Amino acid sequence: ASSNQQKISIAGSTSVQPVAEKLAEAYMKEHPNVKITVQGGGSAVGITSAKQGTAQIGTSSSALKPAEAEGLNQTQIAKDGIVIVVNNANNLTSLTSAQVKSIFAGNVTDWSQIGGSSGSISVITREDGSGTRDAFQKLIMGGNGTSIIKSAIVQSSTEAILQSVKGNPDAIGYMSLASVTSDVKGLTIDGVAPSEQTVSDGTYKVQRPFLFLTKGTPTGVVKDFIDWTMSSEGQAIVKQAGATPMTS
Amino acid sequence: MAKKWDEILVEKALFITAISSIAIIVLIVAFIFQQGAPALQQVGILNFIFGMDWDPTNGFYGVFPMIIGTLGITALALLMGVPLSILCSLFLAEVAPDKMRRILTPTIQALAGIPSVIYGFFGLIVLVPIMRVYFGGSGFSMLAASILLTIMILPTITSISEDAFRSIPVEYKEASLALGATQWQTIRKVIFPAALPGVITAIILGMGRAIGETMAVIMVTGNVAQIPGSIFDPVRALTSNIALEMGYATGLHYNALFATGIVLFGMIIILLLIANYIHYKKKVTIGGGYL
Amino acid sequence: MSEIIEVEDLNVYFDEAHILKDINIKIPEKAVTALIGPSGCGKSTFIRTLNRMNDLIPMFKKEGKVLLDGEDIYDPKVDVVELRKKVGMVFQKPNPFPKSIFENVAYGLEIHGVEDKDKIEKTVERSLKAAAIWDEVKDKLDKSAMGLSGGQQQRLCIARTIAVSPEVILMDEPCSALDPISTTKIEDLIHKLKKDYTIIIVTHNMQQATRVSKHTAFFLNGEIVESGRTDKLFIEPEDKRTEDYITGRFG
Amino acid sequence: MSEIIEVEDLNVYFDEAHILKDINIKIPEKAVTALIGPSGCGKSTFIRTLNRMNDLIPMFKKEGKVLLDGEDIYDPKVDVVELRKKVGMVFQKPNPFPKSIFENVAYGLEIHGVEDKDKIEKTVERSLKAAAIWDEVKDKLDKSAMGLSGGQQQRLCIARTIAVSPEVILMDEPCSALDPISTTKIEDLIHKLKKDYTIIIVTHNMQQATRVSKHTAFFLNGEIVESGRTDKLFIEPEDKRTEDYITGRFG
Amino acid sequence: MIKILSPNNSQKVMNAVLWGSGLFTIFILIVIIGYILFEGLPVVNLNFLLSDPIDSGRSGGIFPMIVSTFYVTFIAVVVATPLGVGAAVFLSEYAGESRLVKLIRFGSETLASIPSIVFGLFGLAFFVVFLGLGWSVISGALTLSFMALPTILRTAEVSIETVPQAYKEGSLALGATKWQTIYKVVLPAAIPGITTGIILGMARAMEETAAILYTVGAALSVPISMFDPARPLPLHLYILATEGISLPNAYGTAAVLVILILGITIVTNTLVERYTKKMMGR
Numbered sequence A: 001a002s003s004n005q006q007k008i009s010i011a012g013s014t015s016v017q018p019v020a021e022k023l024a025e026a027y028m029k030e031h032p033n034v035k036i037t038v039q040g041g042g043s044a045v046g047i048t049s050a051k052q053g054t055a056q057i058g059t060s061s062s063a064l065k066p067a068e069a070e071g072l073n074q075t076q077i078a079k080d081g082i083v084i085v086v087n088n089a090n091n092l093t094s095l096t097s098a099q100v101k102s103i104f105a106g107n108v109t110d111w112s113q114i115g116g117s118s119g120s121i122s123v124i125t126r127e128d129g130s131g132t133r134d135a136f137q138k139l140i141m142g143g144n145g146t147s148i149i150k151s152a153i154v155q156s157s158t159e160a161i162l163q164s165v166k167g168n169p170d171a172i173g174y175m176s177l178a179s180v181t182s183d184v185k186g187l188t189i190d191g192v193a194p195s196e197q198t199v200s201d202g203t204y205k206v207q208r209p210f211l212f213l214t215k216g217t218p219t220g221v222v223k224d225f226i227d228w229t230m231s232s233e234g235q236a237i238v239k240q241a242g243a244t245p246m247t248s
Numbered sequence B: 001m002a003k004k005w006d007e008i009l010v011e012k013a014l015f016i017t018a019i020s021s022i023a024i025i026v027l028i029v030a031f032i033f034q035q036g037a038p039a040l041q042q043v044g045i046l047n048f049i050f051g052m053d054w055d056p057t058n059g060f061y062g063v064f065p066m067i068i069g070t071l072g073i074t075a076l077a078l079l080m081g082v083p084l085s086i087l088c089s090l091f092l093a094e095v096a097p098d099k100m101r102r103i104l105t106p107t108i109q110a111l112a113g114i115p116s117v118i119y120g121f122f123g124l125i126v127l128v129p130i131m132r133v134y135f136g137g138s139g140f141s142m143l144a145a146s147i148l149l150t151i152m153i154l155p156t157i158t159s160i161s162e163d164a165f166r167s168i169p170v171e172y173k174e175a176s177l178a179l180g181a182t183q184w185q186t187i188r189k190v191i192f193p194a195a196l197p198g199v200i201t202a203i204i205l206g207m208g209r210a211i212g213e214t215m216a217v218i219m220v221t222g223n224v225a226q227i228p229g230s231i232f233d234p235v236r237a238l239t240s241n242i243a244l245e246m247g248y249a250t251g252l253h254y255n256a257l258f259a260t261g262i263v264l265f266g267m268i269i270i271l272l273l274i275a276n277y278i279h280y281k282k283k284v285t286i287g288g289g290y291l
Numbered sequence C, D: 001m002s003e004i005i006e007v008e009d010l011n012v013y014f015d016e017a018h019i020l021k022d023i024n025i026k027i028p029e030k031a032v033t034a035l036i037g038p039s040g041c042g043k044s045t046f047i048r049t050l051n052r053m054n055d056l057i058p059m060f061k062k063e064g065k066v067l068l069d070g071e072d073i074y075d076p077k078v079d080v081v082e083l084r085k086k087v088g089m090v091f092q093k094p095n096p097f098p099k100s101i102f103e104n105v106a107y108g109l110e111i112h113g114v115e116d117k118d119k120i121e122k123t124v125e126r127s128l129k130a131a132a133i134w135d136e137v138k139d140k141l142d143k144s145a146m147g148l149s150g151g152q153q154q155r156l157c158i159a160r161t162i163a164v165s166p167e168v169i170l171m172d173e174p175c176s177a178l179d180p181i182s183t184t185k186i187e188d189l190i191h192k193l194k195k196d197y198t199i200i201i202v203t204h205n206m207q208q209a210t211r212v213s214k215h216t217a218f219f220l221n222g223e224i225v226e227s228g229r230t231d232k233l234f235i236e237p238e239d240k241r242t243e244d245y246i247t248g249r250f251g
Numbered sequence E: 001m002i003k004i005l006s007p008n009n010s011q012k013v014m015n016a017v018l019w020g021s022g023l024f025t026i027f028i029l030i031v032i033i034g035y036i037l038f039e040g041l042p043v044v045n046l047n048f049l050l051s052d053p054i055d056s057g058r059s060g061g062i063f064p065m066i067v068s069t070f071y072v073t074f075i076a077v078v079v080a081t082p083l084g085v086g087a088a089v090f091l092s093e094y095a096g097e098s099r100l101v102k103l104i105r106f107g108s109e110t111l112a113s114i115p116s117i118v119f120g121l122f123g124l125a126f127f128v129v130f131l132g133l134g135w136s137v138i139s140g141a142l143t144l145s146f147m148a149l150p151t152i153l154r155t156a157e158v159s160i161e162t163v164p165q166a167y168k169e170g171s172l173a174l175g176a177t178k179w180q181t182i183y184k185v186v187l188p189a190a191i192p193g194i195t196t197g198i199i200l201g202m203a204r205a206m207e208e209t210a211a212i213l214y215t216v217g218a219a220l221s222v223p224i225s226m227f228d229p230a231r232p233l234p235l236h237l238y239i240l241a242t243e244g245i246s247l248p249n250a251y252g253t254a255a256v257l258v259i260l261i262l263g264i265t266i267v268t269n270t271l272v273e274r275y276t277k278k279m280m281g282r
């Protein structure tokens, strides 16, 4: 059977990785002659691997910059909501995006300034360049306009944000919707509570794309896989994997 | 003369292994430089090293706070870790009951096999909250990282120096004890000096581990690229800088991360030169004496 | 003359091997006792038991008593360090420290808390002279002791031991690597020392035993076959095996 | 009788220290040559020069020639390994390997390519018997050699050396740690060996020198003061210093 | 401080200090290993050990990861050990104190301080892309072997240098060649130290994440050939933990890894201990 076996390698974003793995698993079940491997490394690895051809499909969890996009064909396979989270002990349940912005810009430094019980705010952010931060920066901070305060604690993964916020009653952070648990509290922003529904229909604004990147237009089995991913069957699996499908 | 051929062959083979280590080093160094040099050129070496701002999105590439961060974390970790590890290795080699040693030695070695991520999570979930409660601030701090590193370098330094202590010929020990020296005097004046080369190697390897460690440090330092006011403030290490952003960096940003690697490399070389200078000064011959 | 050391029913084992069997002996104070016997009979093991040097060997086990000044040195209350200060030892294989010649001899003084440099220097010189090695090393006191010849190392180890003036000095074949002249000098030293110190010397040289010792014990296969005054033991031994051994008719 | 080794104008230095000075000596084949002299005079250094063991000491420097069978052993063309196969050595300080007693003796055979187990076992037994240690170790051949007594280790090292039958055997005080009986046995061995082998022995024991050797060389301060037939040298030495030394009137 | 104390008292103080540090280390060991086992053992059962992961590891087991870990670590150690020990032998026995020696020594120490992520990126550029080995067991293992190399090299060098000269002389005097001497006398005598180096190197290779993140692939299936991608335990738990897939399973994976390593170190140490006892007679 191996003689006509076809291989696809996928590499890149670690946020997309679990989704891609689940897609691959289901696809391989239907197509026993196709072997798909999924490799992490980060969105940058996705971009370079796709460009170099080391991987047939690169993945990214943020919109590409013009220079990065050059020569690449992009397919958005899912959406991912980004939730502003605080400690469960925090008495606030909602904020406006302007309030979040001033907190992250460092203009508001105590919870009492915005109606919470007093406590100096501990701002936790993701690392520069991460898909999550990119989206947050663009949609909350306003593009390159205002930067996140320099003294903010930087954490490099979804789980690390979760644990940091969980462990500190005065913390605030942001993270992928799929990973939010009852350990922390997701805030309603501008009156919209984050949920798959609100992300999917676009009412919840803070979100980012999950992208499949190919060098040029996909062909053959790669094209078939991507098409399948976009089909209702594939999108159902995206949903199972915790991401928000393109169509609800 | 078949034998002679064997010998020459063996020597050549050994030479090749030695050279291959060099080749590996050269390969990696060349790789780092090739990837990092463009950033140094574009940003300017001095701007890069002494720049106070790291903000790739807006084109600022200065690593000075991280140099301080790395030095601080490493120094603090060595300050706590070296004495603890060496005392512990002395404990194992000279004091601990045999049965205890037989369990402890492998367990300490196993400590070297615990993934950094786990150390990181341990730090994040257990250590950071404790630090926050007792020392204020966010808990993310230089000290938290140093404590983790102290534990992480413990197995390297302890195991290697324990071996160094235990390989000192018993004759020396006997001679000292027979003169009425206490065990501690014997350790301090005979065993320790004779084992010094091994201990220094252990420290150097431990220092390497401390400088090079990434994953655990990332989770507990807070990664704030600012010069810390105290050991309770958050900092960012050079290694963290590379690991944090490498996943997303392209173009100049990517090169700048490797340039961070070059700076780190320079620091390592300076630290090693210092360590080797001490090493050279204190060089003792053991196992010598030909009769 | 009183006994400084009394050994009662001493048995020593290394793991299962029974090395010393029912040893009973009294060592007189301020006198020289020689231990003789064929190679491997347990002489070294015996004297290493007297300063508890065998404690370092994990498989060492002992039964019986070793009394020093009436006190059992294996009593848990005994401070081994103090014991070894009182009971010095020159090992069978010369074992200088990997330090300079001077430091080798000064070592014992320093650990005994002597800080006066002058005193240390004087004692080092006196000890090296007594061990008949001063002339050979006086110009290279700061050189490593590892670069000495076998016999020089042996004499250095003697100097190192006498520098700290222990009450009892155990010497395990101290002249084995020495030429007749150096040997004579060491024997002179022993003669001098015995006025104030108790000396136990292991030797393969019967003449040496008769020259230096007042008492002799003859070891064979881990047992003491005979012990007593040297003049008597060598002239009219009680045991046939002793006679055979000292006359070289053995085995 | 021909000379197997000829040493011409040999000078040896350790760094600046001039250890051997203008040594000229011929060693006769299939005979025993004794080297005597006070401790530290250069005997060990001299014999270690004969199998190029001093090459291992970084600061060793030499001038002059050492001819073995007419060939300079320091010639760059010479294969040191072959040389050392021909010229075996028993060291002053016993240095068994940290291996079992059996392996210690079998070692030399194995590296010389002997593979026949039976032959190895026989040779090991024969060598241990010749070195007068067989009875003491025959039941613990698989035990570590490090657990032997000083004298046992010394005899083991002798066994190890003769097991590979070198043409020339250098012995640096091979009986220093041995009792008279073992010593006699080793001397008997030497007598047996000298029929087929050339032996050079360092000894501090004048009687031993007269008993075993045909030729003797007297070393003093790195020089050979006198060398020649043992009977002559000990009865009517030419040099005053030799006379003083052998009669013990020295220094 | 110690100066003012009498030797006797300083002995007592140091005894207390040494015991103190020993007990403190035990405390650390109990806290760290206890923490991992406490958090991780609840999910560990036979099914966890022997089945494939389901849902990226949200449920199911870690069998392929255990296989991957052994596969990758084995190759890494098999490559790094001869290189490291060989180089150490060359440095300590053949090269003298030349420039080259100093350079290699210095280089290997530098190598020991290079961050693992840089090794990972190097591995990606060199093995995966340049040599075209792809994301595979072999790419990951070779990267790890480079990381483990300096520890093995320097540790072996130190222990080879402490072998008493007298052993070497004894062998050479019997007509052994230099290599025979090294192989049959020096290396056996240096075994305890060399094993420590190998164990430390191996432990490093077994726990490393960053260096394999970019090189080994992350396949969830059992690797058969060296060129298959794999997902060793530390990488698996890294993905599980950082992406918030399943923290309990991450700890379970960590617990398994810790137990594996403990098993290996205990067995090796016992063997070495026995061996030394036999050789040294004590």
Ligand SMILES: Nc1ncnc2c1ncn2[C@@H]1O[C@H](COP(=O)(O)OP(=O)(O)OP(=O)(O)O)[C@@H](O)[C@H]1O
Binding pocket: B290, C146, C147, C148, C149, C150, C151, C152, C177, C179, D014, D017, D019, D037, D038, D039, D040, D041, D042, D043, D044, D045, D046, D057, D092
């Ligand atoms: N490695 C060395 N470095 C410096 N000097 C040395 C070294 N080895 C020996 N010497 C010196 O060379 C001289 C001769 O030493 P050698 O060992 O040859 O003496 P020896 O005649 O064998 O004495 P002994 O009977 O005591 O063994 C001595 O003065 C000794 O101190």
Ligand SMILES: Nc1ncnc2c1ncn2[C@@H]1O[C@H](COP(=O)(O)OP(=O)(O)OP(=O)(O)O)[C@@H](O)[C@H]1O
Binding pocket: C014, C017, C019, C037, C038, C039, C040, C041, C042, C043, C044, C045, C046, C057, C092, D146, D147, D148, D149, D150, D151, D152, D177, D179, E281, E282
């Ligand atoms: N560490 C050890 N382990 C096992 N057996 C040992 C050990 N040390 C000595 N022995 C054995 O104990 C016996 C006595 O040894 P010891 O060293 O006391 O002899 P000795 O009388 O001093 O001999 P020599 O004159 O050769 O030095 C010997 O048979 C020896 O093999």
Ligand SMILES: [Mg+2]
Binding pocket: C043, C044, C045, C092, C172, D149, D150, D151
């Ligand atoms: Mg003895």
Ligand SMILES: [Mg+2]
Binding pocket: C149, C150, C151, D043, D044, D045, D092, D172
């Ligand atoms: Mg000598």
Ligand SMILES: O=P([O-])([O-])[O-]
Binding pocket: A012, A013, A014, A015, A016, A041, A042, A043, A044, A060, A061, A062, A130, A131, A132, B247, B248
């Ligand atoms: O790995 P990322 O999805 O955060 O780019």
